Amino acid sequence: MPAPLTEDRIEQDRELLLATAERLFYEHGIGAVGMDRVRAASGLPLKRIYRSVPGKEALVAAVLRRRDVRWRGDLAAAVERVADPRERVLAVFDWLARWFAEPGFRGCAWINAFGELGPSSEAVRAEVRAHKHAFAEQLRGWVRAAGSTCVEPVFLLAEGAMVTAAVTGSPEPARQAREAVAVLLDRG
Incomplete structure (x- = not known):
């Protein structure tokens, strides 16, 4: 069983997620970038992504x-x-x-x-x-x-x-x- 995530790690993951999503959305458009692409570019597992945001709409709002x-x-x-x-x-x-x-x-x-x-x-x-x-x-x-x-x-x-x-x-x-x-x- 993996070790529990620290608050620092959760914050680092969130920052990585937002930075990656911002770059992808700005370069390619929001509609052209799915959550799988954000996952692949960030290297974060989907479980960690969805721990930070409940879905794409919330991710876009957080990025903005x-x-x-x-x-x-x-x-x-x-x-x-x-x-x-x-x-x-x-x-x-x-x-x-x-x-x-x-x-x-x-x-x-x-x-x-x-x-x-x-x-x-x-x-x-x-x-x-x-x-x-x-x-x-x-x-x-x-x-x-x-x-x-x-x-x-x-x-x-x-x-x-x-x-x-x-x-x-x-x-x-x-x-x-x-x-x-x-x-x-x-x-x-």
Whole structure:
């Protein structure tokens, strides 16, 4: 009989599971990746996988939660290095341009997940909405600190840049959105 799993091992397994699933879902799409593929890529037995998550829908939701923390944290770290409040808002779009130019960029994971599962999965829809709300709140803080009230247009320009960059395969939409945001900020 195998030794019982320690809390550390359970946490390591969960982290491996989420990292593997995130990579596979982002690279190939959620529908194209079954639990057997996640099992094979992670090397975890199905029993351990199902100890962490009850099924694929819960795995997708957990992946999106994990990615949200990292994505918004990375964005905040980059933006908050900039001292000037107006330039901080523009730094969001500089960060997006770098992300769009990364090898393997396939668009916004939350928009992709919503497109695949949003109509049929309340859990996924809730994670997508939570992420978009949290991102809008981040932007709200930076835009208001810059003395502007144009939060919604800035949010829509960021979201539109993400979609357009994924479709075109170019980081150029971030630059174009940045220029539009600069005009909005100058208007107050």
